[in-house]
Amino acid sequence: MNTEIGVELLKELQRTTEQLPKYDQSLVQKVIEETNRKQEQLHEMVKQKKYEDTISKTKLHILNYMIERNEQILTSYHLERGKKLIEMRWDFGSVIPNQIRENITQNEESFHHEYCQILEDYMNSLDLDLTQDHQPPSNDLYIEVRVLKDYGQIFIDGGQSIVELKKNSRLFLRRVDAENLIREGVLEHIISN
Amino acid sequence: MNLIPDLEKAWINEKNSPEIFPFNETLVNETQNQLNKQESFIFQQQSQNQTPTFILNLYETEIERIKFLLRSYLRIRLRKIEKFSSNIINDSQIQSLLSEKEFQFVQKFHNLIINHLDESFLSKLKRKKNFFQNKIDQPDFEEFVACQVLEDIENVQFEDQDLEDDDLKEGKLFIIKYKNIRSFVLEDKMKLL
Structure with missing residues (x-):
């Protein structure tokens, strides 16, 4: 046809x-x-x-x-x-x-x-990551996250320190450091009321 | 120059207009400079250990907020550039609205699209012709926008809109078709909301 x-x-x-x-x-x-x-x-x-x-x-x-x-x-x-x-x-x-x-x-x-x-x-x-910040920043500079899978080490605080992401651990990270990993499904944002 | 309010205005205009606005190079560069300065200031304070962490956190929160504006501004522009890429490539007037980096991006992006279409099916067609010109993705000037008058404007007639005498006084708000007020926004006599 x-x-x-x-x-x-x-x-x-x-x-x-x-x-x-x-x-x-x-x-x-x-x-x-x-x-x-x-x-x-x-x-x-x-x-x-x-x-x-x-x-x-x-x-x-x-x-x-x-x-x-x-x-x-x-x-x-x-x-x-x-x-x-x-x-x-x-x-x-x-x-x-x-x-x-x-x-x-x-x-x-x-x-x-x-x-x-x-x-x-x-x-x-x-020198800017445009994929960050999809939501306007909240008042919290740091957020609490749970690690969903082993990911190895990442640099945080603008490369000043290193943290190991191990499954099931809880961390207090800077929002900027955590945001993209949350979107990739490595971290989960723990929202407490 | 009022850096942050200006950036805010540029961001909101860009966010709400159907077309791409001229790139504000000084604004972006100056904001980045100031951010870098402030960041190294915080770093310095941190190493000296004199300012309370609480205060430093406030500074950092401020930085994150400004970075959000900047990223969002550049991101919105980039997404529009992608959307209108085939128009931009064929129109030197729109090209002049982009920063040098944005222009490099759009050239690469356009080639990417062309190559992708070519490899996917154009090369398999008997008729060889480059017909890729996207007529659909053009800015829609008929779109309604909300805007505010920044300075009094006199003697204006809009095609399909009746205006009262004092409509275009400073501070007035309205919702109107974008094409009617486009020139005023570009002249900075109105801003979008």
């Missing part, structure tokens, strides 16, 4: 309840094939100089329109997934969660990786 597979591709992305559904290689492939078939048809018609009468002209227009539509669909599909991968960098740091890694292609993985690199370069040039 004409350009309907592509619509299916986008609907799949829209309908999903998952953060990022599995990359639909076969459907993408079908859309690419369909687009190329239309391109061949169009090419063939031009070669046979079938563009004199009105019917042929209309046919050419429609073919061209279908090709453009499919291209637009493929672009949207890949851009939308790319956007989600970018959001992930801001939400959980540069490591891709396992359940998501299963759903993405090699290309997408390197896209994510390169994005992290570009962002890192920018932040290094500013």
Whole structure:
């Protein structure tokens, strides 16, 4: 059918309840094939100089329109997934969660990786970590956290001291030092009332 | 120059406007300088052990708050730059609104997107053409914004808005389409809220 597979591709992305559904290689492939078939048809018609009468002209227009539509669909599909991968960098740091890694292609993985690199370069040039501070700072300079998994040693207090993160231990850390680790799921903020 | 109030204003404007504002280089540099100075001051006090820790904590809390403003300001800009990257690449006027570092970022970012689309499907299409131009992601000037008048403005007519005589006096608040007041915000005669 004409350009309907592509619509299916986008609907799949829209309908999903998952953060990022599995990359639909076969459907993408079908859309690419369909687009190329239309391109061949169009090419063939031009070669046979079938563009004199009105019917042929209309046919050419429609073919061209279908090709453009499919291209637009493929672009949207890949851009939308790319956007989600970018959001992930801001939400959980540069490591891709396992359940998501299963759903993405090699290309997408390197896209994510390169994005992290570009962002890192920018932040290094500013000497500021922009992924910190998603919420306005509270009055507490220090917060109490529980360590959820063994993580090894980290530098705190601007590199002045080192602390070992061992599973199940409780620590009193600076909010800035703890924030990104909380988002990565290494630490849990203990909120006492 | 009123460093912190100015930074606050720049941050709120940036946060609430659909488009990117001119980068305030002096403001950002000066804030970073002051922060560095204050940080080394605290460090020095710490090593001398004369000032009570309580006082030093207050200083640090202050620093964290200012850093929050700065990070948030730069982050909001960066996310807009990502969103409008294909427009920025094709429009030297918008490019002039970015800092040098932001411009480097957007170039790399745009290449990343193009390469990703190319590797994912463009290279498999028979028709070779670079059609990637995202027409959808453009700032929406029709958006409604809340704003406050900073100095009296006279003799203005808005297209689709009836104004009373004393509407544009200092301190007045309103909610209006962004396109109507855009120039005033850029001239610093109004601020967004």
